[in-house]
Amino acid sequence: MGHPAGGRNDARNPLIARDRDWHPAPLAPGYKTSVTRAPQRPLVAMPTTLSEQTGPAFGHGLIGELDNNLILNFTGQPAIGERIIVHGRVTDENGRGVSGTLVEAWQANAGGRYRHKKDGYLAPLDPNFGGCGRTITAEDGSYEFLTIRPGAYPWPNRVNDWRPMHIHLSLFGSGFGQRLITQLYFEGDPLIARCPIVHTIGQDKAIQSLIAPLDMNRAIPMDCLAYRFDVVLRGRRQTVFENRMEGM
Amino acid sequence: MYPKETPSQTAGPYVHIGLTPNFVGIHGIYDQDLGASPIADGAKGEVVTITGTVRDGAGMVMRDALIETWQADAAGIYPSNDPRGVADPNVSGWARIVADFDSGEWTLRTVKPGRVPAPDGRLMAPHISLWIVARGINIGLQTRLHFEDADNDGCPVLARIEQSDRVATLMAKKTGPSDYRFNIILQGIGETVFFDL
Numbered sequence: 001m002g003h004p005a006g007g008r009n010d011a012r013n014p015l016i017a018r019d020r021d022w023h024p025a026p027l028a029p030g031y032k033t034s035v036t037r038a039p040q041r042p043l044v045a046m047p048t049t050l051s052e053q054t055g056p057a058f059g060h061g062l063i064g065e066l067d068n069n070l071i072l073n074f075t076g077q078p079a080i081g082e083r084i085i086v087h088g089r090v091t092d093e094n095g096r097g098v099s100g101t102l103v104e105a106w107q108a109n110a111g112g113r114y115r116h117k118k119d120g121y122l123a124p125l126d127p128n129f130g131g132c133g134r135t136i137t138a139e140d141g142s143y144e145f146l147t148i149r150p151g152a153y154p155w156p157n158r159v160n161d162w163r164p165m166h167i168h169l170s171l172f173g174s175g176f177g178q179r180l181i182t183q184l185y186f187e188g189d190p191l192i193a194r195c196p197i198v199h200t201i202g203q204d205k206a207i208q209s210l211i212a213p214l215d216m217n218r219a220i221p222m223d224c225l226a227y228r229f230d231v232v233l234r235g236r237r238q239t240v241f242e243n244r245m246e247g248m
Numbered sequence: 249m250y251p252k253e254t255p256s257q258t259a260g261p262y263v264h265i266g267l268t269p270n271f272v273g274i275h276g277i278y279d280q281d282l283g284a285s286p287i288a289d290g291a292k293g294e295v296v297t298i299t300g301t302v303r304d305g306a307g308m309v310m311r312d313a314l315i316e317t318w319q320a321d322a323a324g325i326y327p328s329n330d331p332r333g334v335a336d337p338n339v340s341g342w343a344r345i346v347a348d349f350d351s352g353e354w355t356l357r358t359v360k361p362g363r364v365p366a367p368d369g370r371l372m373a374p375h376i377s378l379w380i381v382a383r384g385i386n387i388g389l390q391t392r393l394h395f396e397d398a399d400n401d402g403c404p405v406l407a408r409i410e411q412s413d414r415v416a417t418l419m420a421k422k423t424g425p426s427d428y429r430f431n432i433i434l435q436g437i438g439e440t441v442f443f444d445l
Contacts, residue, residue: 018444041441043442049367050365064278170267182257206252233253
């Protein structure tokens with residue numbers, strides 16, 4: 001016994017299998033690009049091995065003072081837009097906090113424009129907004145970013161498709177098999193229901209888990225609003241055999 | 249009830265802003281992009297260069313793919329949290345590779361990994377784990393790169409691939425004394441084996 005789940009000392013324990021009916025379908029024709037980018041053959045199933053149960057570690061020393069402050073981290077001058085805190089906890093499927101793990105975020109500016117040479121949208125760049133941030137979760141798995149709320153933007157899918165406001169998040173966990181990229185949406189956005197990327201996910205409860213509620217308790221009066229977004233990474237099974245090996 | 253894993257979503261076409269900002273000209277936020285190399289000078293073992301492309305089901309080379317790799321050192325020990333021992337200090341094991349925006353070619357310079365045991369104790373053939381994301385990929389694709397000139401017989405993972413002719417899709421082809429080529433095909437003829445693991 002005695003491995004903290006989600007910690008770095010449990011690499012002997014297999015990861016809990018992914019529920020691929022809960023995740024988006026690889027082939028979701030409403031999202032046109034997925035049609036030629038989804039495998040046709042079935043995935044080959046296998047239990048995880050050390051190759052998936054271990055993973056890269058990133059120390060707190062990696063993180064600069066403004067890395068999680070997207071309002072200031074590009075030029076030091078404030079970006080234009082609705083000031084928000086995005087915060088939450090990263091836990092595993094056993095409900096335990098995942099500490100010391102890297103969380104990376106990227107997003108468009110307040111007008112829906114990305115700082116990327118392939119984005120030709122006519123909304124202007126904000127000279128003081130780069131659009132990326134990163135942090136490492138605290139002991140209890142909590143994290144936070146300070147940013148501006150991204151705008152919706154059009155994209156060439158169907159004739160009049162618009163992405164809801166969203167922030168991309170990338171997470172590691174303690175094993176390479178936990179690697180996850182997802183998108184955070186905002187409570188009340190009417191574009192969520194119309195988005196083919198959101199609806200690559202079949203189950204409504206799964207979609208709901210990507211929508212961050214407004215969090216007035218964390219808002220700072222006369223400064224910024226807040227949204228809460230908790231993330232769940234794959235957990236690890238703790239087999240009797242492993243427990244006996246490790247300490248009994 | 250246990251909490252459900254957060255559902256995946258596509259990384260989208262602008263994934264580089266978040267994961268490799270310096271690569272797309274966003275300078276000044278991070279000193280350098282993470283994962284530039286899985287090895288440092290002095291790493292033990294045979295240094296090899298692997299190049300490849302990622303193609304979609306229409307045969308098009310993808311210029312917006314991002315690949316992360318994870319591997320053991322030359323002795324078969326994983327860096328950072330392997331319960332069996334401490335890895336070569338010059339091997340971080342993890343890399344983040346971006347396809348070239350014009351050619352779609354990607355390159356990985358690393359050491360050949362040693363063998364790692366499967367949970368039942370049998371040794372797996374030397375391999376590098378790959379995780380591929382891009383616009384149009386709704387959940388990251390997991391596969392393994394093996395070396396065609398290594399001893400791949402008896403690998404318990406390769407043995408799980410029922411259609412044995414598909415094993416060849418996981419073999420990096422030797423193209424020079426220390427060079428290999430590994431082309432990934434997402435869909436169709438020659439489709440790469442992807443794992444649910």
